[in-house]
Amino acid sequence: MASSTEENYLKVLFNLTQEKTEVPISELATHLGVSMPTVNSMIKNMQKNDWVIYEKYKPVTLTEIGKKTAALIVRKHRLTEMFLVNKMGFGWEEVHEIAEQIEHIHAKKFFERMDEMLGFPTVDPHGSPIPDKQGRIQELHYKNLSLAQAGNQVILSALADSSSDFLEFLNSRELKLGMELKILSREPYDSSMTVSYGDRKSETLSEKVCEKLLVRLVE
Amino acid sequence: MASSTEENYLKVLFNLTQEKTEVPISELATHLGVSMPTVNSMIKNMQKNDWVIYEKYKPVTLTEIGKKTAALIVRKHRLTEMFLVNKMGFGWEEVHEIAEQIEHIHAKKFFERMDEMLGFPTVDPHGSPIPDKQGRIQELHYKNLSLAQAGNQVILSALADSSSDFLEFLNSRELKLGMELKILSREPYDSSMTVSYGDRKSETLSEKVCEKLLVRLVE
């Protein structure tokens, strides 16, 4: 049974291995907010528990067991976020910190009941996929908005950044998941985009913002 | 800020000081499932934090600060139990273990939202009072069913034991809080009582059970 600390290490590893499979110690240290020696010694324990593959001076890899264990924590995290938003009326910018704590609760039934009440959701309030009970996660092949062309119609489907700062920015522009955006133009100089959606006839979004918006093309 | 461990010590102290104000180290040890030396050293820390009054070889007393801190944890525990039963469909026998973990979550808003959704309840699913936001707890002056007389009409209002074993026993007899019971007779030999309630015309309850049922007399 993983401690809360180990669960946090597993979760960070899981999130960082969605792109490349290997994670350097330094990256774990920054993401977890602890020193490198701390990570070094923790990773040695986790290796004994068969959660990671590790060799001196080499980056860390999750084992299959580790991947599944991690996915089940991410599942609890994302189910919780969904529950807080859909059943308790929280804003999507408020839930991450709370879920960060509730994900460590050991009470299968509690999360099963959430899942039921929510109608077995497959994505969280930020559009990230919720791993299933077996720890399998579906690959969502969204496109970066910054890669869309003028004239395209897209549906805002997920976010590449779920920080409250970014979520509050999206709130201020009334941008929500599921919305249809029309790309009016793309400024070649700074890669900003002008789009329309909902009641907003023309909004300009910086490259930085567009890179964080994941979309699906309409047909 | 109290650690989860300290919070558990405070909560046990709070519960044990509802009767007598002083708690011996040995009692804390058994209720917390740790050794006496562990309690001894922990109590010394808690004394430095001004949560308890303690002198060598003397039993432990909560300070006003300690009492309030403890009450606010009990508040979180009982609000959670109420939420699990009334909003998530759990049975009253299932919720204590889950609440034991959730009570340590640091997210004011989370419990405030629960409180709102529940309509600001004053008692938990077992009839125990929920301390208010200031940590004040109301004294409920219920009577022990074992002290009732034949002929009395009473309302089952709270429980002196919330163990799942006892709650499952009550489930098997269809006994719920708020029910009106008529005391038909009282057997002098073993202090058992025969009562009627709901559809049940005649049920005999042992002294052990009656002592755990807290009731309010009907006028």
Place this chain on the structure above:
DNA sequence: GTATAAAGTTAGAGGAATCTAACAAATAAA
């Protein structure tokens, strides 16, 4: 009122998770 038992304390140790300081290896730059 002494002897026995129960309750409480001290001393010393260990595991988990963390740190800083010092050193070593790997990588990038000159």
Place this chain on the structure above:
DNA sequence: TTTATTTGTTAGATTCCTCTAACTTTATAC
């Protein structure tokens, strides 16, 4: 290809929470 920088490791210490063994104080029994 040396040198400098970045990354990673080791050693040693700290805090928190826990234990067992040994001892002391207080309470109970005779």
